[in-house]
Amino acid sequence: MKKMLLIFVAALTSAAHAQSEIPKSALDIAPLLIGEKIPEFTLKTAENADVNLSALLKKKKTVLVFYRGGWCPYCNLHLQALAEAEKQIIDSGYQIIAVSPDSPENLKITEEKDKVKYTLLSDSKGELIKAVGIAYQVPENYKSVINVHSKGINTSLLPVPSVFVVNTEGDILFEYISPDIKQRISTELLVSVLKNLK
Numbered sequence: 001m002k003k004m005l006l007i008f009v010a011a012l013t014s015a016a017h018a019q020s021e022i023p024k025s026a027l028d029i030a031p032l033l034i035g036e037k038i039p040e041f042t043l044k045t046a047e048n049a050d051v052n053l054s055a056l057l058k059k060k061k062t063v064l065v066f067y068r069g070g071w072c073p074y075c076n077l078h079l080q081a082l083a084e085a086e087k088q089i090i091d092s093g094y095q096i097i098a099v100s101p102d103s104p105e106n107l108k109i110t111e112e113k114d115k116v117k118y119t120l121l122s123d124s125k126g127e128l129i130k131a132v133g134i135a136y137q138v139p140e141n142y143k144s145v146i147n148v149h150s151k152g153i154n155t156s157l158l159p160v161p162s163v164f165v166v167n168t169e170g171d172i173l174f175e176y177i178s179p180d181i182k183q184r185i186s187t188e189l190l191v192s193v194l195k196n197l198k
């Protein structure tokens with residue numbers, strides 16, 4: 001009996017350890033699910049000010065976007081498309097918040113380049129990305145890019161591009177997660193989802 005108990009405890013310990021490791025591939029992530037809550041974290045604004053994500057979410061239902069960084073051409077196209085659809089999204093009762101591992105300084109560059117008026121936030125340490133379960137290990141050829149754009153804070157992880165629709169309590173109502181960096185939810189589909197969510 002003791003031997004069985006020891007095996008069970010050992011199995012639990014190794015399972016917990018395995019879950020705390022960052023997946024090697026975008027295909028191996030274990031994201032939060034619909035009905036779960038976005039965890040509370042303090043992130044940085046483009047002005048390098050601390051902001052509590054939960055406090056922002058409480059203001060209005062939110063389209064919460066995770067993108068790889070302003071250096072990623074597919075992310076820039078997605079951010080621009082969101083900017084173009086922002087009025088429709090606001091009219092549906094939502095705000096847009098986009099989070100990346102970029103440093104606050106690099107958020108400013110992205111705001112200007114992509115003509116973004118909605119909120120961009122920095123998660124340079126990758127704490128929120130890990131907590132949401134969408135972090136994976138940076139492929140070797142991206143490490144220097146990530147290092148530069150996070151001002152040396154992050155050299156090891158990227159988020160899988162994701163969109164979460166959350167209520168003011170931070171509960172996930174809808175999610176779109178694509179390990180294929182070229183595939184993003186279309187703004188037409190997103191706006192349709194928002195209009196149909198209760």
